[in-house]
Amino acid sequence: MLTRRRRGKDKAGLDLRDHQRYEVSLAVAYSGDQVVGRGLVLNISHGGCGIKAETTLPIGTFxxxxxxxxxxxxxxxxxxxVVRWSLGKxxxxxxLQVHPDQETRLRRVLKSL
Incomplete structure (x- = not known):
């Protein structure tokens, strides 16, 4: 199971993330209780990702x-x-939850970047 990590930057502009982020351009399909969409993963790490999508999603959306x-x-x-920040699209x-075999695949993808 993945653990919670610090996000964002401190007052000096230093990155507080626990996981290195990689700039990518990967297609993504997502779905939730009342939303289905497609987008592009712009950056990814072991603990999360940034997406440019076709829809706007509110913070807290699963x-x-x-x-x-x-x-x-x-x-x-x-x-x-879970959506932690949102700015336009x-x-x-x-x-929050990644099956162990998928976590292994994620690590493999990150290692190849």
């Missing part, structure tokens, strides 16, 4: 994700993520 990566034959499945997610 989503399931399917991320397509060139190194994978089938999409990476994130069981549960851009939003940032924390991964």
């Amino acid at each position: 989503l399931e994700l399917h991320i397509e990566a060139p190194s994978l034959h089938t999409p990476l499945h994130i069981d549960l993520a 851009h939003f940032g997610l924390d991964f």
